[in-house]
Amino acid sequence: MELRELVSFYHVARLRSVSKAARTLELGQPTVTTHLRKLEDEFGITLFDRIKRPIQLTSEGCTLLELVTPVVTSIETLKSEMDYAERRGSFQVGAYPDLIKNHMPMGVREFSEAYPEIRIQMLARTYNPLMQLVSSGEIDLAFCSPPPAGGASLEFQKLFDYNTILLMPKGHPLTNRSQISLEDIAEWPLILTSPDSLLRGQVDQKLKSQGLTADVMLSMDDTESMKRYVEVGIGLAVALDFAMRPEDTERMDIAPIGHILPGSSIGICTLKGKFAGQGVRNFIEMMSKHMSGYHADIFSPGAARPTAMRASRPIIDDA
Numbered sequence: 239m240e241l242r243e244l245v246s247f248y249h250v251a252r253l254r255s256v257s258k259a260a261r262t263l264e265l266g267q268p269t270v271t272t273h274l275r276k277l278e279d280e281f282g283i284t285l286f287d288r289i290k291r292p293i294q295l296t297s298e299g300c301t302l303l304e305l306v307t308p309v310v311t312s313i314e315t316l317k318s319e320m321d322y323a324e325r326r327g328s329f330q331v332g333a334y335p336d337l338i339k340n341h342m343p344m345g346v347r348e349f350s351e352a353y354p355e356i357r358i359q360m361l362a363r364t365y366n367p368l369m370q371l372v373s374s375g376e377i378d379l380a381f382c383s384p385p386p387a388g389g390a391s392l393e394f395q396k397l398f399d400y401n402t403i404l405l406m407p408k409g410h411p412l413t414n415r416s417q418i419s420l421e422d423i424a425e426w427p428l429i430l431t432s433p434d435s436l437l438r439g440q441v442d443q444k445l446k447s448q449g450l451t452a453d454v455m456l457s458m459d460d461t462e463s464m465k466r467y468v469e470v471g472i473g474l475a476v477a478l479d480f481a482m483r484p485e486d487t488e489r490m491d492i493a494p495i496g497h498i499l500p501g502s503s504i505g506i507c508t509l510k511g512k513f514a515g516q517g518v519r520n521f522i523e524m525m526s527k528h529m530s531g532y533h534a535d536i537f538s539p540g541a542a543r544p545t546a547m548r549a550s551r552p553i554i555d556d557a
Contacts, residue, residue, distance in 0.1 A: 239280050241313070246273035247285065248310040251303045254292035277302075328357040329518050332371050333381035335362040336461050336481040337504065342381070345528035349521050356517050364459055365436035372507050378518050380507045381525070383436050393510050395522075398532040401501035402437070403482070405429075405468045405475040406491040412474075413491040420448055420498050427455040427473035429464050440499050441476055465490065479534035480504065492536055504529070 249259035250270065260267040278285055285299035295303060333342065338360060346358065361377065368380040372392060385392040404418060412418050412426075424445060430452075431438045438457070445452055455473045458464055461481035468475045469489050476499070486492065506522055508514065514522075 243273040243277050244306045245310055246270045327517055330359045330377040332361045332363050332368045332377045335459050337381050338362050345525040349524045364434050366434040372509055375509055382507055383502045391510050393508050394505050396503045396505040397529045399503045400478050400480040401496050402499040403479050404493045404495045405477055407471045418493055424450045424452045427453045429456045429467055429473045429475040430454050432457050432459050479536050482536040484535050
């Protein structure tokens, strides 16, 4: 005897119809009929008088209905309560500032419309703080680059790849170089991300390995602000292409520097073994749908940079 067989019996008995019970349970009518026959075979009784219309319970059927009603109704109450709980509550999400600003709004809007009673606490942080927050369990998930090698306690679901680029004021002397070197970049004032970001760590390590020093004029993690300071001539900026827009090429010169600093990927980082409620799982599913496979489009068609990528979707879809 299985629980689903008792549930089918309960609904057939209540509705006095196999077909109506099948529609209620979203099952095929033959499936419900099979459930009834299995119960009758197991107990050696007849549950329904199928000659009369609508079908009527036999005395044995009435006894079984009286016994299973508290069980089935309790289960259905439990399902209802669990569904209610799924649509309430809160959770914590961390992400790079540029992702929160440019890539996540439409997915968050869809989730909020589907689950209006769930509250999300969203933290804008750089790489190292995000790794600490996920590892300690203080947040439920993070949208960021892959965890460091040896981070066995963390799981990573890749969403899209990104490349490293150099932002320069319009007409800068490095613009026409066929390939820019790290030595070229180090000769100019720089605008870099903060020291606890993954990109800054990569830049500092590369400079050190080549015995170079750099004049870091500004440190900031908001790429939109970096663009503005580059545009007015404060310095050159090392940035990531997923935060760029096609129209940025009208404001500044942009060069790919993947040969100096290889790109990586953005994905969802979680703590292995940490319980994720249904709300968190639904959020991950929706955000993955909105962000998976993104490609930056930072050069207009026909631009001279052959390594530029075309976008598969805009950074923010206003549709």
